[in-house]
Amino acid sequence: MAKLLIKNGLVISPTGVIANDVLIDGEKIAAVGAPGWFESSEQGCDKVIDAKGKYVIPGGVDVHTHMELPFGGTFASDTFETGSRAAAWGGVTTIVDMAVQRYGENVFDGLAEWHRKATGECAIDYAFHQIIGGVDDQSLKDMKYLTEHEGISSFKLFMAYPGVFYSDDGQILKAMQTAAECGAMIMMHAENGPAIDVLVQQALARGETDPRYHSYTRPSPLEAEATHRAIVLSHVAGNVPLYIVHMSAGDALNEVAAARHNGRNVFAETCPQYLWMTLEETLGQPGFEGSKWVCSTPVRSRDHDPHYIGQMGHGHQGDLWKGLRMNELAVVSTDHCPFCFKDQKELGLGDFSKIPNGIGGVEHRMELIYQGVVAGELTLERWVETCCTTPARMFGMYPQKGIIAPGSDADVVVWDPNTKTKIGINDKHHMNMDHSAWEGWVIDGKVDTVFSRGTVLIDNDQYVGRKGHGKYIKRGLSQYLV
Ligand code: DUC
Numbered sequence: 001m002a003k004l005l006i007k008n009g010l011v012i013s014p015t016g017v018i019a020n021d022v023l024i025d026g027e028k029i030a031a032v033g034a035p036g037w038f039e040s041s042e043q044g045c046d047k048v049i050d051a052k053g054k055y056v057i058p059g060g061v062d063v064h065t066h067m068e069l070p071f072g073g074t075f076a077s078d079t080f081e082t083g084s085r086a087a088a089w090g091g092v093t094t095i096v097d098m099a100v101q102r103y104g105e106n107v108f109d110g111l112a113e114w115h116r117k118a119t120g121e122c123a124i125d126y127a128f129h130q131i132i133g134g135v136d137d138q139s140l141k142d143m144k145y146l147t148e149h150e151g152i153s154s155f156k157l158f159m160a161y162p163g164v165f166y167s168d169d170g171q172i173l174k175a176m177q178t179a180a181e182c183g184a185m186i187m188m189h190a191e192n193g194p195a196i197d198v199l200v201q202q203a204l205a206r207g208e209t210d211p212r213y214h215s216y217t218r219p220s221p222l223e224a225e226a227t228h229r230a231i232v233l234s235h236v237a238g239n240v241p242l243y244i245v246h247m248s249a250g251d252a253l254n255e256v257a258a259a260r261h262n263g264r265n266v267f268a269e270t271c272p273q274y275l276w277m278t279l280e281e282t283l284g285q286p287g288f289e290g291s292k293w294v295c296s297t298p299v300r301s302r303d304h305d306p307h308y309i310g311q312m313g314h315g316h317q318g319d320l321w322k323g324l325r326m327n328e329l330a331v332v333s334t335d336h337c338p339f340c341f342k343d344q345k346e347l348g349l350g351d352f353s354k355i356p357n358g359i360g361g362v363e364h365r366m367e368l369i370y371q372g373v374v375a376g377e378l379t380l381e382r383w384v385e386t387c388c389t390t391p392a393r394m395f396g397m398y399p400q401k402g403i404i405a406p407g408s409d410a411d412v413v414v415w416d417p418n419t420k421t422k423i424g425i426n427d428k429h430h431m432n433m434d435h436s437a438w439e440g441w442v443i444d445g446k447v448d449t450v451f452s453r454g455t456v457l458i459d460n461d462q463y464v465g466r467k468g469h470g471k472y473i474k475r476g477l478s479q480y481l482v
């Protein structure tokens with residue numbers, strides 16, 4: 001097994017930025033020591049990386065991706081092969097993808113399908129959540145089995161998409177009770193789907209068909225209301241741990257903050273698109289161009305949201321950054337769900353409700369949240385905590401993942417803060433999409449070297465990994481509960 005030494009770097013964890021050397025032995029981190037501590041063993045190392053002036057961080061953990069998700073009559077365009085390779089390019093060494101069960105389908109069939117898609121394909125390690133799109137006696141039983149035997153301890157339910165993934169309140173309550181019994185986490189897509197469907201039909205009847213109406217018909221109070229309802233149901237269900245996915249709105253965040261203030265095991269994630277993108281600059285672009293940014297929850301208006309005045313007058317984005325600092329938002333994920341413009345987004349030409357929902361971003365999360373550090377919104381420690389350590393703890397993978405510590409998997413990224421990265425289809429772009437939602441963004445910092453279990457994946461601007469390196473991670477219960 002190869003021995004590697006990363007020396008002279010600044011090692012970042014949630015509790016500090018410390019000059020340390022990192023010794024890797026095979027697939028594991030063997031030791032972390034003061035600079036020069038491993039000098040005597042340097043000769044015996046197969047590779048020595050000089051990280052002078054660079055950061056050494058745990059490999060990113062993206063706990064919300066959708067490779068090949070069936071949606072809107074098509075499939076998300078990244079396979080596990082292409083999507084996991086793009087993740088590696090972005091300094092991500094673990095993804096947790098969403099296996100799918102829809103109404104009338106068998107949970108085990110859905111899970112087997114996800115294993116089939118991923119096995120032997122991934123460049124990095126991977127795990128699964130299970131979407132339960134049809135809550136019934138059988139799927140409730142299966143939730144228990146998956147938690148106890150399959151390493152799947154989190155289940156995503158939808159309050160949106162009636163007729164597709166939607167569960168009504170009674171079904172949600174039952175699934176929450178089951179999760180409470182077996183210690184699992186409920187992940188919630190919190191938007192009031194039936195009300196949204198009415199607004200969508202009314203907009204279309206008025207001839208409002210452009211992509212921007214996707215956001216107008218999903219106003220933030222409908223995210224806040226669903227978030228509140230999910231919190232109430234989780235309380236009634238015996239305080240089951242609840243994790244609200246892809247939070248986009250300040251008024252929804254207030255609901256989570258209030259629950260957390262009351263000591264509840266209620267958590268939330270947001271995604272780079274909600275922290276950086278505005279409706280005006282993306283979805284609101286003329287013609288059909290805006291379809292590239294159709295995702296749910298939607299990208300929101302910067303200053304002119306008639307429904308919401310931010311706590312300090314700075315709108316949704318300012319509140320989301322504040323929420324990240326305050327741990328009202330514990331995690332940043334991507335909700336990576338890419339669709340090409342040609343033939344996929346185009347399915348919604350003339351009818352925004354038929355545009356497949358999703359943005360590709362698995363490659364750019366680490367880079368984009370690092371911009372929060374550059375902009376003074378977050379500390380370096382909080383960047384690593386929200387993108388690496390907490391996701392691993394939240395979903396039962398710590399300390400195998402998410403931290404640079406002796407005994408942990410040697411998933412390590414050397415990060416160069418002195419270089420810039422240009423994102424774009426002809427620049428840095430490895431996802432299987434014909435456009436980039438982040439086209440033209442020039443950002444500070446760069447992924448320099450990426451290790452997954454001691455194997456180099458990215459080196460000198462080259463991908464040197466291989467499909468099939470990535471292993472399935474059987475997860476335990478959440479380690480983040482109060
Ligand atoms: N939101 C998206 O944007 N895409 C897939 C599913 C979802 O909830």
Ligand code: ZN
Binds near residue numbers: 189245246296297
């Ligand atoms: Zn969702």
Ligand code: ZN
Binds near residue numbers: 064066335337
């Ligand atoms: Zn999602």
